[in-house]
Amino acid sequence: MNRQQLIDLIRRKKSYLCVGLDSDISKIPSHLLDTEDPVFEFNKQIIDATIEYSVAYKPNLAFYEARGLTGMNSLYKTTEYLEKFKNECFTIADAKRGDIGNTSTQYARAFFDKESSGFNFDAVTVAPYMGEDSVTPFLKFNDKWIIVLALTSNKGASNYQFIADKADVKLFEQVLSTTANWGTPENTMFVVGATRAEMLTEVRKIVPDHFLLVPGVGAQGGSLEEVANYGLNNDCGILVNASRSIIFASGLPDFAEKARAEALSMQKLMESTLKTKGIL
Protein backbone atom coordinates (compact mmCIF):
# COMPACT_ATOMS: atom_id res chain seq x y z
CA MET A 1 0.00 0.00 0.00
CA ASN A 2 1.44 3.39 -0.92
CA ARG A 3 1.25 6.66 1.00
CA GLN A 4 -1.67 8.14 -0.91
CA GLN A 5 -3.69 4.95 -0.50
CA LEU A 6 -2.99 5.01 3.22
CA ILE A 7 -4.09 8.64 3.50
CA ASP A 8 -7.25 7.89 1.50
CA LEU A 9 -7.98 4.97 3.82
CA ILE A 10 -7.60 7.18 6.88
CA ARG A 11 -10.00 9.78 5.42
CA ARG A 12 -12.49 7.10 4.45
CA LYS A 13 -12.56 5.44 7.85
CA LYS A 14 -12.04 8.74 9.73
CA SER A 15 -9.55 6.85 11.82
CA TYR A 16 -5.83 6.39 12.28
CA LEU A 17 -6.19 3.40 14.58
CA CYS A 18 -3.83 0.45 14.38
CA VAL A 19 -4.84 -2.67 16.29
CA GLY A 20 -1.92 -4.59 17.74
CA LEU A 21 -2.45 -8.34 17.48
CA ASP A 22 -0.29 -9.26 20.48
CA SER A 23 -2.40 -12.35 20.87
CA ASP A 24 -0.89 -14.01 23.94
CA ILE A 25 -2.56 -17.42 24.19
CA SER A 26 -2.52 -17.23 28.00
CA LYS A 27 -4.81 -14.19 27.82
CA ILE A 28 -7.35 -15.13 25.17
CA PRO A 29 -10.85 -16.14 26.31
CA SER A 30 -10.91 -19.73 27.52
CA HIS A 31 -13.91 -20.74 25.40
CA LEU A 32 -11.66 -20.40 22.33
CA LEU A 33 -9.12 -22.90 23.58
CA ASP A 34 -11.18 -25.81 22.25
CA THR A 35 -11.09 -24.54 18.69
CA GLU A 36 -8.60 -25.93 16.18
CA ASP A 37 -6.41 -22.81 16.22
CA PRO A 38 -7.40 -20.61 19.17
CA VAL A 39 -5.05 -17.74 18.31
CA PHE A 40 -6.21 -17.55 14.71
CA GLU A 41 -9.84 -17.78 15.80
CA PHE A 42 -9.24 -14.96 18.28
CA ASN A 43 -7.52 -12.78 15.67
CA LYS A 44 -10.22 -13.43 13.10
CA GLN A 45 -12.95 -12.34 15.45
CA ILE A 46 -10.94 -9.28 16.55
CA ILE A 47 -10.38 -8.29 12.91
CA ASP A 48 -14.05 -8.75 12.00
CA ALA A 49 -15.09 -6.70 15.01
CA THR A 50 -12.71 -3.80 14.42
CA ILE A 51 -12.15 -3.56 10.66
CA GLU A 52 -14.71 -0.76 10.34
CA TYR A 53 -12.73 1.46 12.71
CA SER A 54 -9.16 0.35 12.22
CA VAL A 55 -6.86 1.26 9.31
CA ALA A 56 -3.99 -1.03 10.30
CA TYR A 57 -3.18 -4.31 12.01
CA LYS A 58 0.12 -5.02 13.68
CA PRO A 59 0.87 -8.53 14.89
CA ASN A 60 3.95 -8.58 17.10
CA LEU A 61 6.06 -11.53 15.99
CA ALA A 62 7.21 -12.41 19.52
CA PHE A 63 3.79 -13.70 20.54
CA TYR A 64 3.76 -16.09 17.59
CA GLU A 65 7.42 -17.15 17.71
CA ALA A 66 7.03 -18.00 21.41
CA ARG A 67 4.80 -20.89 20.32
CA GLY A 68 7.09 -22.17 17.59
CA LEU A 69 5.68 -23.56 14.36
CA THR A 70 2.18 -23.68 15.85
CA GLY A 71 2.35 -19.98 16.56
CA MET A 72 3.81 -19.12 13.18
CA ASN A 73 1.05 -21.10 11.54
CA SER A 74 -1.55 -19.01 13.39
CA LEU A 75 0.20 -15.90 12.10
CA TYR A 76 0.19 -17.15 8.51
CA LYS A 77 -3.53 -17.86 8.74
CA THR A 78 -4.08 -14.41 10.22
CA THR A 79 -2.21 -12.66 7.42
CA GLU A 80 -4.07 -14.71 4.83
CA TYR A 81 -7.30 -13.63 6.44
CA LEU A 82 -6.15 -9.99 6.35
CA GLU A 83 -5.57 -10.32 2.58
CA LYS A 84 -9.36 -10.36 2.22
CA PHE A 85 -9.30 -6.77 3.49
CA LYS A 86 -6.34 -5.78 1.34
CA ASN A 87 -7.60 -2.34 0.41
CA GLU A 88 -9.11 -1.76 3.80
CA CYS A 89 -6.09 -2.09 5.99
CA PHE A 90 -2.36 -1.59 6.19
CA THR A 91 -0.42 -4.49 7.71
CA ILE A 92 2.64 -4.18 9.91
CA ALA A 93 4.99 -6.97 11.01
CA ASP A 94 6.19 -5.74 14.38
CA ALA A 95 9.47 -7.62 14.31
CA LYS A 96 12.13 -5.00 15.13
CA ARG A 97 14.65 -6.66 12.85
CA GLY A 98 18.05 -5.41 11.68
CA ASP A 99 21.33 -7.11 10.77
CA ILE A 100 24.30 -6.65 8.44
CA GLY A 101 23.34 -5.89 4.84
CA ASN A 102 23.19 -9.35 3.27
CA THR A 103 21.23 -10.61 6.28
CA SER A 104 18.77 -7.72 6.37
CA THR A 105 18.05 -8.57 2.73
CA GLN A 106 16.90 -11.97 3.98
CA TYR A 107 14.71 -10.36 6.66
CA ALA A 108 13.16 -8.15 3.98
CA ARG A 109 12.26 -11.28 2.03
CA ALA A 110 10.87 -12.83 5.21
CA PHE A 111 8.26 -10.09 5.56
CA PHE A 112 7.73 -8.69 2.06
CA ASP A 113 8.37 -11.45 -0.47
CA LYS A 114 5.34 -13.69 -0.48
CA GLU A 115 6.81 -16.17 -2.93
CA SER A 116 9.79 -16.75 -0.68
CA SER A 117 8.30 -16.68 2.81
CA GLY A 118 4.52 -16.62 2.45
CA PHE A 119 4.29 -13.19 4.11
CA ASN A 120 3.25 -10.04 2.30
CA PHE A 121 3.19 -7.32 4.95
CA ASP A 122 3.02 -3.65 3.96
CA ALA A 123 5.57 -2.69 6.60
CA VAL A 124 8.08 -4.04 9.08
CA THR A 125 9.50 -2.42 12.20
CA VAL A 126 13.29 -2.07 12.09
CA ALA A 127 15.88 -1.54 14.85
CA PRO A 128 18.39 1.22 14.04
CA TYR A 129 21.48 0.25 16.06
CA MET A 130 23.42 -1.38 13.21
CA GLY A 131 22.98 1.59 10.87
CA GLU A 132 22.60 2.09 7.15
CA ASP A 133 23.22 -1.32 5.62
CA SER A 134 20.92 -2.90 8.21
CA VAL A 135 18.05 -0.60 7.20
CA THR A 136 18.27 0.09 3.47
CA PRO A 137 17.74 -3.47 2.13
CA PHE A 138 14.12 -3.18 3.28
CA LEU A 139 13.67 -0.14 1.03
CA LYS A 140 14.21 -2.08 -2.18
CA PHE A 141 10.62 -3.33 -2.31
CA ASN A 142 7.97 -1.21 -4.06
CA ASP A 143 5.14 0.12 -1.92
CA LYS A 144 6.65 -1.47 1.17
CA TRP A 145 7.63 0.43 4.29
CA ILE A 146 10.12 0.42 7.10
CA ILE A 147 9.08 1.72 10.50
CA VAL A 148 12.28 2.56 12.34
CA LEU A 149 12.49 2.67 16.13
CA ALA A 150 13.26 6.24 17.16
CA LEU A 151 11.75 6.97 20.56
CA THR A 152 10.09 3.94 22.12
CA SER A 153 7.32 3.86 24.72
CA ASN A 154 9.04 1.69 27.32
CA LYS A 155 11.02 2.51 30.43
CA GLY A 156 14.29 1.31 28.90
CA ALA A 157 14.00 3.98 26.20
CA SER A 158 15.78 6.32 28.60
CA ASN A 159 18.93 4.17 28.72
CA TYR A 160 20.27 5.24 25.33
CA GLN A 161 17.73 7.11 23.22
CA PHE A 162 18.19 10.42 25.05
CA ILE A 163 21.97 10.39 25.10
CA ALA A 164 23.09 13.73 23.67
CA ASP A 165 26.26 14.24 21.69
CA LYS A 166 28.56 17.25 21.95
CA ALA A 167 26.28 19.32 19.71
CA ASP A 168 23.40 18.41 22.06
CA VAL A 169 21.70 16.17 19.49
CA LYS A 170 20.01 13.23 21.16
CA LEU A 171 20.38 9.72 19.80
CA PHE A 172 16.72 9.43 18.76
CA GLU A 173 17.08 12.73 16.89
CA GLN A 174 20.13 11.37 15.08
CA VAL A 175 18.15 8.27 14.15
CA LEU A 176 15.31 10.40 12.77
CA SER A 177 17.46 12.73 10.68
CA THR A 178 19.90 10.06 9.48
CA THR A 179 17.23 7.51 8.53
CA ALA A 180 15.18 10.21 6.78
CA ASN A 181 18.09 10.58 4.34
CA TRP A 182 18.05 6.92 3.38
CA GLY A 183 14.37 6.72 2.48
CA THR A 184 11.51 9.10 1.86
CA PRO A 185 8.13 9.82 3.49
CA GLU A 186 6.79 7.37 0.87
CA ASN A 187 8.56 4.36 2.37
CA THR A 188 9.73 5.29 5.86
CA MET A 189 7.88 5.78 9.13
CA PHE A 190 9.17 6.08 12.69
CA VAL A 191 8.11 4.61 16.01
CA VAL A 192 7.53 7.38 18.56
CA GLY A 193 5.96 6.30 21.83
CA ALA A 194 2.81 7.97 23.15
CA THR A 195 4.17 7.83 26.67
CA ARG A 196 6.43 10.70 25.58
CA ALA A 197 3.81 12.67 23.63
CA GLU A 198 5.37 16.04 24.41
CA MET A 199 8.45 14.90 22.51
CA LEU A 200 6.36 14.74 19.33
CA THR A 201 6.92 18.48 18.93
CA GLU A 202 10.66 17.86 18.69
CA VAL A 203 10.12 14.91 16.40
CA ARG A 204 7.93 16.94 14.03
CA LYS A 205 10.68 19.56 13.68
CA ILE A 206 12.94 16.86 12.23
CA VAL A 207 10.42 14.80 10.23
CA PRO A 208 7.42 17.03 9.49
CA ASP A 209 6.10 14.84 6.67
CA HIS A 210 6.78 11.28 7.79
CA PHE A 211 4.16 9.01 9.21
CA LEU A 212 4.73 8.07 12.83
CA LEU A 213 3.62 4.82 14.41
CA VAL A 214 2.67 5.69 17.96
CA PRO A 215 2.43 2.83 20.45
CA GLY A 216 1.78 3.22 24.14
CA VAL A 217 -1.79 4.57 24.11
CA GLY A 218 -4.01 2.46 26.36
CA ALA A 219 -2.35 -0.18 28.53
CA GLN A 220 0.96 1.71 28.55
CA GLY A 221 -0.72 4.97 29.67
CA GLY A 222 -0.27 7.40 26.76
CA SER A 223 -2.96 9.97 25.93
CA LEU A 224 -4.58 9.96 22.50
CA GLU A 225 -5.51 13.64 22.69
CA GLU A 226 -1.93 14.66 23.39
CA VAL A 227 -0.62 12.47 20.61
CA ALA A 228 -3.09 14.03 18.16
CA ASN A 229 -2.31 17.50 19.38
CA TYR A 230 1.45 17.19 18.98
CA GLY A 231 1.68 14.59 16.24
CA LEU A 232 -0.89 15.17 13.49
CA ASN A 233 0.30 16.81 10.28
CA ASN A 234 -1.69 17.88 7.19
CA ASP A 235 -1.86 14.31 5.87
CA CYS A 236 -2.73 12.95 9.31
CA GLY A 237 0.77 11.47 9.51
CA ILE A 238 0.21 9.20 12.48
CA LEU A 239 -0.99 5.70 13.17
CA VAL A 240 -1.86 5.17 16.81
CA ASN A 241 -1.51 1.62 17.98
CA ALA A 242 -3.50 0.05 20.76
CA SER A 243 -3.03 -3.61 21.57
CA ARG A 244 -4.04 -4.90 24.98
CA SER A 245 -6.64 -2.18 25.66
CA ILE A 246 -8.59 -3.37 22.62
CA ILE A 247 -7.93 -7.05 22.15
CA PHE A 248 -8.16 -7.88 25.85
CA ALA A 249 -10.92 -5.36 26.67
CA SER A 250 -12.77 -8.43 27.91
CA GLY A 251 -11.47 -11.93 28.59
CA LEU A 252 -14.98 -13.38 28.27
CA PRO A 253 -17.04 -14.62 25.31
CA ASP A 254 -18.02 -10.98 24.64
CA PHE A 255 -14.35 -10.10 23.85
CA ALA A 256 -15.01 -9.20 20.21
CA GLU A 257 -17.98 -7.01 21.07
CA LYS A 258 -15.94 -5.22 23.75
CA ALA A 259 -13.00 -4.85 21.36
CA ARG A 260 -15.35 -3.31 18.82
CA ALA A 261 -16.70 -0.86 21.39
CA GLU A 262 -13.18 0.14 22.40
CA ALA A 263 -12.11 0.58 18.76
CA LEU A 264 -15.24 2.61 18.02
CA SER A 265 -14.58 4.85 20.99
CA MET A 266 -11.02 5.50 19.79
CA GLN A 267 -12.22 6.07 16.22
CA LYS A 268 -14.75 8.68 17.41
CA LEU A 269 -12.05 10.55 19.25
CA MET A 270 -9.77 10.30 16.23
CA GLU A 271 -12.50 11.61 13.93
CA SER A 272 -12.94 14.57 16.20
CA THR A 273 -9.20 15.34 16.26
CA LEU A 274 -9.00 15.02 12.46
CA LYS A 275 -11.86 17.53 12.14
CA THR A 276 -10.32 19.93 14.63
CA LYS A 277 -7.09 19.92 12.63
CA GLY A 278 -9.02 20.45 9.37
CA ILE A 279 -7.95 17.12 7.90
CA LEU A 280 -11.55 15.95 7.42
Added chain:
Amino acid sequence: MNRQQLIDLIRRKKSYLCVGLDSDISKIPSHLLDTEDPVFEFNKQIIDATIEYSVAYKPNLAFYEARGLTGMNSLYKTTEYLEKFKNECFTIADAKRGDIGNTSTQYARAFFDKESSGFNFDAVTVAPYMGEDSVTPFLKFNDKWIIVLALTSNKGASNYQFIADKADVKLFEQVLSTTANWGTPENTMFVVGATRAEMLTEVRKIVPDHFLLVPGVGAQGGSLEEVANYGLNNDCGILVNASRSIIFASGLPDFAEKARAEALSMQKLMESTLKTKGIL
Protein backbone atom coordinates in the same frame (compact mmCIF):
# COMPACT_ATOMS: atom_id res chain seq x y z
CA MET B 1 25.55 -24.51 29.10
CA ASN B 2 27.20 -22.48 31.85
CA ARG B 3 30.39 -20.45 31.72
CA GLN B 4 32.65 -23.10 33.24
CA GLN B 5 31.33 -25.75 30.85
CA LEU B 6 32.00 -23.43 27.93
CA ILE B 7 35.55 -22.76 29.11
CA ASP B 8 36.15 -26.50 29.59
CA LEU B 9 34.86 -27.12 26.08
CA ILE B 10 37.23 -24.52 24.64
CA ARG B 11 40.19 -26.11 26.45
CA ARG B 12 39.16 -29.58 25.35
CA LYS B 13 38.82 -28.69 21.67
CA LYS B 14 41.66 -26.13 21.78
CA SER B 15 39.37 -23.88 19.81
CA TYR B 16 37.08 -20.89 20.20
CA LEU B 17 35.55 -21.25 16.78
CA CYS B 18 31.85 -20.62 16.19
CA VAL B 19 30.45 -21.72 12.85
CA GLY B 20 27.72 -19.46 11.50
CA LEU B 21 24.97 -21.45 9.82
CA ASP B 22 23.86 -18.68 7.44
CA SER B 23 22.65 -21.36 5.11
CA ASP B 24 21.35 -19.38 2.16
CA ILE B 25 19.62 -21.90 -0.12
CA SER B 26 20.77 -20.00 -3.22
CA LYS B 27 24.38 -20.73 -2.26
CA ILE B 28 24.31 -24.35 -1.15
CA PRO B 29 25.71 -26.98 -3.53
CA SER B 30 23.22 -27.85 -6.25
CA HIS B 31 23.48 -31.61 -5.74
CA LEU B 32 21.70 -31.15 -2.40
CA LEU B 33 18.66 -29.50 -3.93
CA ASP B 34 17.12 -32.88 -4.75
CA THR B 35 17.13 -33.99 -1.11
CA GLU B 36 13.99 -33.73 1.01
CA ASP B 37 15.27 -30.77 3.02
CA PRO B 38 18.37 -29.33 1.32
CA VAL B 39 19.13 -26.76 4.01
CA PHE B 40 18.96 -29.30 6.82
CA GLU B 41 21.05 -31.76 4.82
CA PHE B 42 23.62 -29.02 4.22
CA ASN B 43 23.69 -28.03 7.91
CA LYS B 44 23.96 -31.64 9.04
CA GLN B 45 26.97 -32.28 6.83
CA ILE B 46 28.60 -28.99 7.89
CA ILE B 47 28.09 -29.88 11.56
CA ASP B 48 29.48 -33.40 11.12
CA ALA B 49 32.49 -32.03 9.27
CA THR B 50 33.33 -29.28 11.77
CA ILE B 51 32.20 -30.53 15.20
CA GLU B 52 35.73 -31.63 16.09
CA TYR B 53 37.06 -28.09 15.67
CA SER B 54 34.10 -25.90 16.52
CA VAL B 55 32.78 -25.10 20.01
CA ALA B 56 29.66 -23.23 18.88
CA TYR B 57 27.08 -23.05 16.11
CA LYS B 58 25.17 -19.92 15.27
CA PRO B 59 22.30 -20.11 12.81
CA ASN B 60 21.17 -16.64 11.75
CA LEU B 61 17.38 -16.64 11.86
CA ALA B 62 17.01 -14.40 8.81
CA PHE B 63 18.13 -17.13 6.41
CA TYR B 64 15.45 -19.46 7.76
CA GLU B 65 12.64 -16.91 8.14
CA ALA B 66 13.17 -15.80 4.54
CA ARG B 67 11.81 -19.20 3.49
CA GLY B 68 8.81 -19.16 5.80
CA LEU B 69 7.60 -22.33 7.48
CA THR B 70 9.81 -24.46 5.23
CA GLY B 71 12.86 -22.57 6.42
CA MET B 72 11.82 -22.66 10.05
CA ASN B 73 11.32 -26.38 9.76
CA SER B 74 14.90 -26.76 8.49
CA LEU B 75 16.06 -24.79 11.50
CA TYR B 76 14.10 -26.97 13.94
CA LYS B 77 15.62 -30.08 12.41
CA THR B 78 19.07 -28.49 12.64
CA THR B 79 18.68 -27.65 16.33
CA GLU B 80 17.37 -31.15 17.03
CA TYR B 81 20.43 -32.52 15.31
CA LEU B 82 22.66 -30.25 17.40
CA GLU B 83 21.08 -31.69 20.58
CA LYS B 84 23.02 -34.87 19.85
CA PHE B 85 26.18 -32.87 20.47
CA LYS B 86 24.77 -31.13 23.54
CA ASN B 87 27.95 -31.25 25.62
CA GLU B 88 30.13 -30.64 22.62
CA CYS B 89 28.81 -27.32 21.43
CA PHE B 90 27.23 -24.07 22.52
CA THR B 91 24.27 -22.96 20.39
CA ILE B 92 23.44 -19.36 19.51
CA ALA B 93 20.26 -18.06 17.91
CA ASP B 94 21.47 -15.05 15.98
CA ALA B 95 18.18 -13.21 16.03
CA LYS B 96 19.03 -9.69 17.28
CA ARG B 97 15.72 -9.39 19.11
CA GLY B 98 14.54 -6.77 21.58
CA ASP B 99 11.17 -5.25 22.44
CA ILE B 100 9.28 -3.80 25.41
CA GLY B 101 9.45 -5.95 28.55
CA ASN B 102 6.36 -8.15 28.20
CA THR B 103 7.24 -8.77 24.54
CA SER B 104 10.90 -9.57 25.17
CA THR B 105 9.63 -12.18 27.62
CA GLN B 106 7.90 -13.83 24.67
CA TYR B 107 11.08 -13.68 22.60
CA ALA B 108 12.97 -15.31 25.47
CA ARG B 109 10.44 -18.16 25.39
CA ALA B 110 10.82 -18.36 21.62
CA PHE B 111 14.53 -19.21 21.91
CA PHE B 112 14.97 -20.74 25.37
CA ASP B 113 11.75 -22.48 26.37
CA LYS B 114 11.63 -25.77 24.50
CA GLU B 115 8.19 -26.72 25.78
CA SER B 116 6.73 -23.51 24.43
CA SER B 117 8.53 -23.01 21.12
CA GLY B 118 10.53 -26.16 20.45
CA PHE B 119 13.83 -24.25 20.60
CA ASN B 120 16.41 -24.71 23.32
CA PHE B 121 19.33 -22.47 22.35
CA ASP B 122 22.05 -21.66 24.85
CA ALA B 123 22.14 -18.02 23.80
CA VAL B 124 20.38 -15.39 21.74
CA THR B 125 21.73 -12.16 20.26
CA VAL B 126 19.91 -9.07 21.53
CA ALA B 127 19.65 -5.51 20.16
CA PRO B 128 20.27 -2.83 22.81
CA TYR B 129 18.36 0.21 21.48
CA MET B 130 15.24 -0.23 23.64
CA GLY B 131 17.19 -0.52 26.89
CA GLU B 132 16.80 -2.39 30.15
CA ASP B 133 13.34 -3.94 29.99
CA SER B 134 14.05 -5.15 26.45
CA VAL B 135 17.16 -7.02 27.62
CA THR B 136 16.58 -8.32 31.14
CA PRO B 137 13.68 -10.74 30.44
CA PHE B 138 16.19 -12.97 28.64
CA LEU B 139 18.25 -13.20 31.84
CA LYS B 140 15.55 -15.04 33.78
CA PHE B 141 16.49 -18.43 32.32
CA ASN B 142 19.13 -20.53 34.08
CA ASP B 143 22.32 -21.27 32.16
CA LYS B 144 21.06 -19.23 29.20
CA TRP B 145 22.87 -16.26 27.73
CA ILE B 146 22.27 -12.96 26.04
CA ILE B 147 24.78 -11.70 23.52
CA VAL B 148 24.19 -7.97 23.23
CA LEU B 149 25.20 -5.99 20.14
CA ALA B 150 27.88 -3.51 21.17
CA LEU B 151 30.21 -2.83 18.23
CA THR B 152 29.13 -4.56 15.06
CA SER B 153 31.26 -5.58 12.10
CA ASN B 154 29.30 -3.84 9.35
CA LYS B 155 29.74 -0.48 7.65
CA GLY B 156 26.59 0.94 9.25
CA ALA B 157 28.13 0.46 12.71
CA SER B 158 29.66 3.91 12.26
CA ASN B 159 26.27 5.64 12.00
CA TYR B 160 25.46 5.52 15.71
CA GLN B 161 27.77 3.23 17.68
CA PHE B 162 30.65 5.74 17.81
CA ILE B 163 28.58 8.76 18.78
CA ALA B 164 30.23 10.26 21.86
CA ASP B 165 28.36 12.04 24.62
CA LYS B 166 29.59 15.14 26.42
CA ALA B 167 31.86 13.07 28.66
CA ASP B 168 33.34 11.53 25.50
CA VAL B 169 31.79 8.13 26.14
CA LYS B 170 30.84 6.44 22.91
CA LEU B 171 27.46 4.74 22.49
CA PHE B 172 28.96 1.24 22.24
CA GLU B 173 30.88 1.92 25.47
CA GLN B 174 27.65 2.96 27.17
CA VAL B 175 26.03 -0.24 25.95
CA LEU B 176 28.88 -2.32 27.36
CA SER B 177 28.98 -0.69 30.80
CA THR B 178 25.20 -0.35 31.20
CA THR B 179 24.40 -3.90 30.09
CA ALA B 180 27.19 -5.31 32.27
CA ASN B 181 25.24 -4.00 35.28
CA TRP B 182 22.09 -5.91 34.36
CA GLY B 183 23.70 -9.32 34.02
CA THR B 184 26.99 -10.97 34.90
CA PRO B 185 29.83 -12.61 32.97
CA GLU B 186 27.92 -15.85 33.66
CA ASN B 187 24.97 -14.91 31.45
CA THR B 188 26.01 -11.98 29.27
CA MET B 189 28.29 -11.72 26.25
CA PHE B 190 28.79 -8.91 23.75
CA VAL B 191 29.09 -8.76 19.98
CA VAL B 192 32.29 -6.95 18.99
CA GLY B 193 33.17 -7.07 15.31
CA ALA B 194 36.57 -8.31 14.14
CA THR B 195 36.67 -5.61 11.48
CA ARG B 196 37.42 -3.24 14.35
CA ALA B 197 39.87 -5.48 16.20
CA GLU B 198 41.94 -2.57 17.53
CA MET B 199 38.82 -1.47 19.44
CA LEU B 200 38.98 -4.68 21.48
CA THR B 201 41.54 -2.99 23.71
CA GLU B 202 38.94 -0.35 24.64
CA VAL B 203 36.28 -3.01 25.04
CA ARG B 204 38.45 -5.08 27.39
CA LYS B 205 38.91 -2.04 29.67
CA ILE B 206 35.15 -1.97 30.23
CA VAL B 207 34.35 -5.71 30.26
CA PRO B 208 37.56 -7.58 31.11
CA ASP B 209 35.78 -10.80 32.10
CA HIS B 210 32.88 -11.11 29.68
CA PHE B 211 32.89 -13.41 26.70
CA LEU B 212 32.81 -11.60 23.37
CA LEU B 213 31.28 -13.00 20.22
CA VAL B 214 33.43 -11.75 17.39
CA PRO B 215 31.98 -11.87 13.88
CA GLY B 216 33.63 -10.49 10.79
CA VAL B 217 36.63 -12.82 10.48
CA GLY B 218 36.77 -14.36 7.02
CA ALA B 219 34.35 -13.04 4.38
CA GLN B 220 34.07 -9.66 6.14
CA GLY B 221 37.85 -9.22 6.28
CA GLY B 222 38.77 -9.29 10.00
CA SER B 223 42.05 -10.83 11.17
CA LEU B 224 41.99 -13.73 13.63
CA GLU B 225 45.49 -12.95 14.94
CA GLU B 226 44.53 -9.39 15.79
CA VAL B 227 41.32 -10.50 17.46
CA ALA B 228 43.24 -13.01 19.59
CA ASN B 229 45.92 -10.48 20.40
CA TYR B 230 43.51 -7.80 21.61
CA GLY B 231 40.57 -9.90 22.76
CA LEU B 232 41.71 -13.02 24.65
CA ASN B 233 41.48 -12.95 28.44
CA ASN B 234 42.56 -15.56 31.02
CA ASP B 235 39.48 -17.69 30.39
CA CYS B 236 39.82 -17.30 26.61
CA GLY B 237 36.76 -15.00 26.70
CA ILE B 238 36.09 -14.93 22.98
CA LEU B 239 34.15 -16.90 20.44
CA VAL B 240 35.19 -16.08 16.89
CA ASN B 241 32.48 -16.63 14.35
CA ALA B 242 33.07 -17.52 10.73
CA SER B 243 30.13 -18.17 8.45
CA ARG B 244 30.58 -17.86 4.72
CA SER B 245 34.33 -18.56 4.72
CA ILE B 246 33.64 -22.00 6.18
CA ILE B 247 30.22 -23.11 5.03
CA PHE B 248 30.68 -21.88 1.47
CA ALA B 249 34.41 -22.71 1.22
CA SER B 250 33.32 -24.79 -1.77
CA GLY B 251 30.02 -24.78 -3.63
CA LEU B 252 30.68 -28.27 -4.99
CA PRO B 253 30.03 -31.79 -3.63
CA ASP B 254 33.27 -31.46 -1.62
CA PHE B 255 31.76 -28.59 0.43
CA ALA B 256 31.86 -30.48 3.74
CA GLU B 257 35.44 -31.58 3.24
CA LYS B 258 36.47 -28.02 2.39
CA ALA B 259 34.52 -26.67 5.36
CA ARG B 260 36.34 -29.14 7.59
CA ALA B 261 39.73 -28.06 6.22
CA GLU B 262 38.87 -24.41 6.78
CA ALA B 263 37.66 -25.08 10.34
CA LEU B 264 40.78 -27.12 11.07
CA SER B 265 43.00 -24.36 9.81
CA MET B 266 41.25 -21.83 12.09
CA GLN B 267 41.39 -24.23 15.03
CA LYS B 268 45.15 -24.69 14.56
CA LEU B 269 45.66 -20.95 14.62
CA MET B 270 43.41 -20.65 17.67
CA GLU B 271 45.32 -23.40 19.48
CA SER B 272 48.52 -21.54 18.84
CA THR B 273 47.10 -18.24 20.18
CA LEU B 274 45.72 -20.01 23.27
CA LYS B 275 49.17 -21.46 23.93
CA THR B 276 50.91 -18.13 23.38
CA LYS B 277 48.61 -16.53 25.94
CA GLY B 278 49.19 -19.39 28.39
CA ILE B 279 45.58 -20.50 28.37
CA LEU B 280 46.48 -24.03 27.24
